[in-house]
Amino acid sequence: MSLRDLDGWTVLFDLDGTLVDSAPDLVGTLNRLLVEEGLPPARPEAARTLIGSGARALLAHGFEAAGADVERARSDALFERFLVDYTAHIADGSRAFEGVVETLERLAERGAVLAVATNKRSDLSELLLDRLDLRRHFLAVAGPDRVSARKPSGAHLKEAVAMAGGDPARAIMVGDAAPDAEAARDADMPCVLTTFGYTPVPVDTLGGDVLIDAFEDVEEAIDGILAEFYVRRALKA
Ligand SMILES: O=C(O)COP(=O)(O)O
Numbered sequence: 001m002s003l004r005d006l007d008g009w010t011v012l013f014d015l016d017g018t019l020v021d022s023a024p025d026l027v028g029t030l031n032r033l034l035v036e037e038g039l040p041p042a043r044p045e046a047a048r049t050l051i052g053s054g055a056r057a058l059l060a061h062g063f064e065a066a067g068a069d070v071e072r073a074r075s076d077a078l079f080e081r082f083l084v085d086y087t088a089h090i091a092d093g094s095r096a097f098e099g100v101v102e103t104l105e106r107l108a109e110r111g112a113v114l115a116v117a118t119n120k121r122s123d124l125s126e127l128l129l130d131r132l133d134l135r136r137h138f139l140a141v142a143g144p145d146r147v148s149a150r151k152p153s154g155a156h157l158k159e160a161v162a163m164a165g166g167d168p169a170r171a172i173m174v175g176d177a178a179p180d181a182e183a184a185r186d187a188d189m190p191c192v193l194t195t196f197g198y199t200p201v202p203v204d205t206l207g208g209d210v211l212i213d214a215f216e217d218v219e220e221a222i223d224g225i226l227a228e229f230y231v232r233r234a235l236k237a
């Protein structure tokens, strides 16, 4: 099968749980703060499912699950401490999932524009991408602070595509959790979901168009989505 070129297409990637297995350091920071506060640390397998709506949500849910009252769990002072600790440990154990670099290179060689659409703050996202030498692959990094509304709003995805100079009608979202699938639906974009990311509910209930068990399968998933796109367009013509 000859591969179609991807000129004119933008592929958006979620960061945590899609490009990078960042749970060890996010949960590491959460647990250091819990222990400092005299609370029990979270089980990593449970805490990782809380990732996907930003650090503030992880912190608040993690603290509430450990028995802290809501006011303490949501205080700005605690969030500031989270940021200081996480910034210092952001790439201690976090690594790109297997196949990420090769796959991003292949997509770029085929003409796709690549960008990141994440609920992780832009400064932290860029720091993490820099530390793992991944930033060079992306034309734009859209954290929630750079868009008018964060995922699950479709505005996050449309504005990320625009930041990369692309067309939202020719864009595909790749993510791992409900905010990604909902944002894609809201933006009317096809959505690929990883089965190795972080979600509290089964990933096959989220309504993604294609599920992938390995990052390298992104390319085949995109080819399938494009094939359908062009068949539909030909039928309309
Ligand atoms: O940091 C988070 O909780 C979310 O980040 P993500 O949108 O890249 O999954």
Ligand SMILES: [Mg+2]
Pocket: 014, 015, 016, 017, 018, 051, 052, 175, 176, 177, 197, 198
């Ligand atoms: Mg994610």
